[in-house]
Amino acid sequence: MKILLILLVSGILIGCASLYDTKVDNPAEYHKPQQIDDNYDLSGRFSIKTADKNYYGNFNWLKESGAEELDFMSPVGTTVAQIKIESGITSLTDEDNKTYTGNNLNQLMQDRLGFILPMSYLHYWIQGVPLPQYPVQESLKSGFSQLGWNVEYLSWHDENHPQIIQASKDNLRIKLLINY
Numbered sequence: 605m606k607i608l609l610i611l612l613v614s615g616i617l618i619g620c621a622s623l624y625d626t627k628v629d630n631p632a633e634y635h636k637p638q639q640i641d642d643n644y645d646l647s648g649r650f651s652i653k654t655a656d657k658n659y660y661g662n663f664n665w666l667k668e669s670g671a672e673e674l675d676f677m678s679p680v681g682t683t684v685a686q687i688k689i690e691s692g693i694t695s696l697t698d699e700d701n702k703t704y705t706g707n708n709l710n711q712l713m714q715d716r717l718g719f720i721l722p723m724s725y726l727h728y729w730i731q732g733v734p735l736p737q738y739p740v741q742e743s744l745k746s747g748f749s750q751l752g753w754n755v756e757y758l759s760w761h762d763e764n765h766p767q768i769i770q771a772s773k774d775n776l777r778i779k780l781l782i783n784y
Contacts, residue, residue: 631746631756631758631759633746634747634748634756636732636733637766640731642667644666645666645668646664646730649780650676651777652721654719654776659719661677661679663675663676665730667727670691671688671689672687672688674723685697692707693705693706696709696713696716696717704716719776720776721778725738729753729755731766732760734748752773753771754772754773756770762784765784766782767781
């Protein structure tokens, strides 16, 4: 009976991991959207792969009037991290409900999460466009390279909204599947 239970739990965990690591064999050709939103409320799934660890789950990202909140949840729905940015001050609350504040978001993420999300420009990439103030280093069939990151649009919901986005740099790969 124990062996059956272990196999069942292992199967469920493997199924959850594969659900969050959606693969696309033939990425869509990149096109720049016509519409960019300053404010948004996005949700979806994520996978973050580092050299040491893989993370999977769901996210909610709200940006409104200069304030941002990004929540990471486990595949079963428990909050594992929350990032808030308001008036230049960042707070990061971890899964133990401890809150850390500062003005260096990258350092907070590295210290508390073990990786750095490019949040100061990821919101452009999520909307399908490169940062306006930095050159595109290389055009890719399914995206572009900018600031050392390869940004690929693996699937589009419609002409203006990417659905699966992958950003990778060195040993870090971030994949987001946006719900519409």
